[in-house]
Amino acid sequence: MKKIKIFIASVCMVAVALTSCKGNKDGDVSSDTETHEHSEKMIPLDTTQFASFYKQYPEFKQYSGEIAELYKKHTHYIWHEKRGLIEFAEVLYNRINQLDDEGLSKNIPYKKTLDEVFEDSGRGERPNVQTELLISSMYFYWANKTIDGLPASKSRETGWFLPRENMDLVAYLDTLMKDPQKVKGDKEEVFSQYFALKKGLAKYREIQSKGGWKTIELPEGTKVLQEGDNNAAVAQLRARLAAEGYLKSDNKSTEFDKALADAVSDYEEKHFRKYDGKVGPAILGELNVAVAERIKTITVNMERCRWIPSRLNTQKEYIAVNIPSYRLRYVRDGEIELISNVVVGKELNKTVVFTGNMSYIAFAPYWNIPQSIVEKEIQPGIAKNSNYLASHNMEYYDNGRIRQKPGGENSLGKVKFMFPNSNNIYLHDTPAKSLFNKDDRAFSHGCVRVEKARELAILITGKDGGWDENKVDEAMNSDKENTYSLKKKIPVYITYFTAWADENGNVAFFEDIYSRDVSLEHLLYKE
Structure with a gap:
C-alpha cells in the first residue's frame, strides 16, 4: 500500500x-x-x-x-x-x-x-x-x-x-x-513520469489547437528522402518536424539541407534509433500519425502511470524494461547506471508485464527448454534429423526433458539474470547479436534478451560482491553452469509504455507491438 x-x-x-x-x-x-x-x-x-x-x-x-x-x-x-x-x-x-x-x-x-x-x-x-x-x-x-x-x-x-x-x-x-x-x-x-506526460499532453493539445500537422506525401516513384533532395515532400517533412519542436522554425524550404538532417537525427535519437541518412516508409509512417492519435496515446500512458508504485520515484536500485521501446535501464544509487537495447517476446509469445526480485545470476547457463518449444520446434527437428540434438549442443536430462548445454551458441548466451516468477521469464544474454540492430525487436519466446548482458553482470557483481571484469569473464566462459547469489535482491520491473516524456514534456512514441492501447483507451473513456 x-x-x-x-x-x-x-x-x-x-x-x-x-x-x-x-x-x-x-x-x-x-x-x-x-x-x-x-x-x-x-x-x-x-x-x-x-x-x-x-x-x-x-x-x-x-x-x-x-x-x-x-x-x-x-x-x-x-x-x-x-x-x-x-x-x-x-x-x-x-x-x-x-x-x-x-x-x-x-x-x-x-x-x-x-x-x-x-x-x-x-x-x-x-x-x-x-x-x-x-x-x-x-x-x-x-x-x-x-x-x-x-x-x-x-x-x-x-x-x-x-x-x-x-x-x-x-x-x-x-x-x-x-x-x-x-x-x-x-x-x-504519483509516479514521476505522469507529470512529464502531463506536460506533453498540454504541448500536443497546443499543437492541435494550431491545426496539427499535415501528411507527408512522397513524389511518385520516390521511396526515401535524404540530404540533397529538393521537392515538396521535403518541405512537408520540415513543417512536420517544426510542429513537434525538432526544428526551431519552418523556413518553408524544399531543399533537404543539413539543418533538416540534424532534426531527423534528433528525432531518431529520441526514439532510440540511429539515423542512417534516409527518411523511409517507417519514419514517415510514424510522422503521419495524426496529432489527435498522439494525444490519445499520451492519455493512455498517463493512466498506466497511475498503476506504477510511487516508491519507484525514490527507489535507489532497480532494473526497468519497457517492452515497446526495447530498452532496459539499470538504476543504482538513484542514477541511471546502464541503458541497453533488448529483444522481447514476439506476438505469439508476449513478454508479460510484471515485477520480481533478482536473486541470482547464472553464468554459462543451461537452457532448460520449455515443453511447448520442445513440441513445436525441437521434436519436428528431431523427426527430420536424428542428429538434431548433438548438432545444437542439446541433451536429454531428467526423465526425457531436453536442455541446451553451456557454450557460445546456447540460446541464453553466457549469462542469465534470475528473478523467480510463475511466468518463467528472465533476462539473459544471446548469441544472436545482430537482432539488436533491428528497429523491430520482438523475436523471443517471451524472455528478455539483453544486448549489454556482460556489462550488466559486471556492474551488479562488482557492487554486490566486489567482482571485476576478469572474474565475470571467467564465469561466463566456463564449461559448467555456475551461479552467483546476490546479497541484496534487485527489483525488476517489466513495463509497457508506448509514450515516454522527458521533464520538459517532449514525448517519444513507440509502436504498440501488442495492440494494447486501443483496449485501454476503450476502458478509460467508457468508465
Missing part, C-alpha cells in the same frame, strides 16, 4: 485540518498553504440520511463504504462551516472541472447539481447532508480517477500484472486538507 502520512491529531488539530485554506476562483492555491484555525464548533452530521442520498444519487453508491469510513472518523460536517462551504471544497471542485488536463473524460456524474452547489462559491449556504455527501462523493470520484486509476481487474485485462498499490483515500483527504497544494499534483504519491 502506498505510504500515506495519516493526519492523526487531537480535536483541535482536526479543526485545523478541516477549516478553509486559501484559494482563488481558478482553483489555484496560494503559496501560503497553512490551514487556519477558527473558533466555531464542529457541526454534527445526521448519518441516518445517508441511505436516502444514495437513492437519489445511485452513481455515488460505489463510494458508500469509503464515505461511511470517512464519517466514522469525522462525525461532523467537514466541507461546511457555519458561514458556508470551506474554500478547499471550491479548490477540489475546480480540479474536477479540469479532469481533461489529467487526460480523463469530463463525464462527471450529477455535474449540473454540483455546479448549482458551487454557484457564488457556496458562500452563505447552510449546512445540509445532501451537499455534504455530494462533495465527499466528488472527492472520491476525483481521487479514484486521478490517483488510483482504473481498478486492478481492468488493468489486468490489458495484460498488466505489476502489483497495484491503491491509496487509503480517507486518510489522504486529511493530508490534502493539511497541504492543499498537493491537490494540483502530488509528486510523493
Whole structure:
C-alpha cells in the first residue's frame, strides 16, 4: 500500500485540518498553504440520511463504504462551516472541472447539481447532508480517477500484472486538507513520469489547437528522402518536424539541407534509433500519425502511470524494461547506471508485464527448454534429423526433458539474470547479436534478451560482491553452469509504455507491438 502520512491529531488539530485554506476562483492555491484555525464548533452530521442520498444519487453508491469510513472518523460536517462551504471544497471542485488536463473524460456524474452547489462559491449556504455527501462523493470520484486509476481487474485485462498499490483515500483527504497544494499534483504519491506526460499532453493539445500537422506525401516513384533532395515532400517533412519542436522554425524550404538532417537525427535519437541518412516508409509512417492519435496515446500512458508504485520515484536500485521501446535501464544509487537495447517476446509469445526480485545470476547457463518449444520446434527437428540434438549442443536430462548445454551458441548466451516468477521469464544474454540492430525487436519466446548482458553482470557483481571484469569473464566462459547469489535482491520491473516524456514534456512514441492501447483507451473513456 502506498505510504500515506495519516493526519492523526487531537480535536483541535482536526479543526485545523478541516477549516478553509486559501484559494482563488481558478482553483489555484496560494503559496501560503497553512490551514487556519477558527473558533466555531464542529457541526454534527445526521448519518441516518445517508441511505436516502444514495437513492437519489445511485452513481455515488460505489463510494458508500469509503464515505461511511470517512464519517466514522469525522462525525461532523467537514466541507461546511457555519458561514458556508470551506474554500478547499471550491479548490477540489475546480480540479474536477479540469479532469481533461489529467487526460480523463469530463463525464462527471450529477455535474449540473454540483455546479448549482458551487454557484457564488457556496458562500452563505447552510449546512445540509445532501451537499455534504455530494462533495465527499466528488472527492472520491476525483481521487479514484486521478490517483488510483482504473481498478486492478481492468488493468489486468490489458495484460498488466505489476502489483497495484491503491491509496487509503480517507486518510489522504486529511493530508490534502493539511497541504492543499498537493491537490494540483502530488509528486510523493504519483509516479514521476505522469507529470512529464502531463506536460506533453498540454504541448500536443497546443499543437492541435494550431491545426496539427499535415501528411507527408512522397513524389511518385520516390521511396526515401535524404540530404540533397529538393521537392515538396521535403518541405512537408520540415513543417512536420517544426510542429513537434525538432526544428526551431519552418523556413518553408524544399531543399533537404543539413539543418533538416540534424532534426531527423534528433528525432531518431529520441526514439532510440540511429539515423542512417534516409527518411523511409517507417519514419514517415510514424510522422503521419495524426496529432489527435498522439494525444490519445499520451492519455493512455498517463493512466498506466497511475498503476506504477510511487516508491519507484525514490527507489535507489532497480532494473526497468519497457517492452515497446526495447530498452532496459539499470538504476543504482538513484542514477541511471546502464541503458541497453533488448529483444522481447514476439506476438505469439508476449513478454508479460510484471515485477520480481533478482536473486541470482547464472553464468554459462543451461537452457532448460520449455515443453511447448520442445513440441513445436525441437521434436519436428528431431523427426527430420536424428542428429538434431548433438548438432545444437542439446541433451536429454531428467526423465526425457531436453536442455541446451553451456557454450557460445546456447540460446541464453553466457549469462542469465534470475528473478523467480510463475511466468518463467528472465533476462539473459544471446548469441544472436545482430537482432539488436533491428528497429523491430520482438523475436523471443517471451524472455528478455539483453544486448549489454556482460556489462550488466559486471556492474551488479562488482557492487554486490566486489567482482571485476576478469572474474565475470571467467564465469561466463566456463564449461559448467555456475551461479552467483546476490546479497541484496534487485527489483525488476517489466513495463509497457508506448509514450515516454522527458521533464520538459517532449514525448517519444513507440509502436504498440501488442495492440494494447486501443483496449485501454476503450476502458478509460467508457468508465
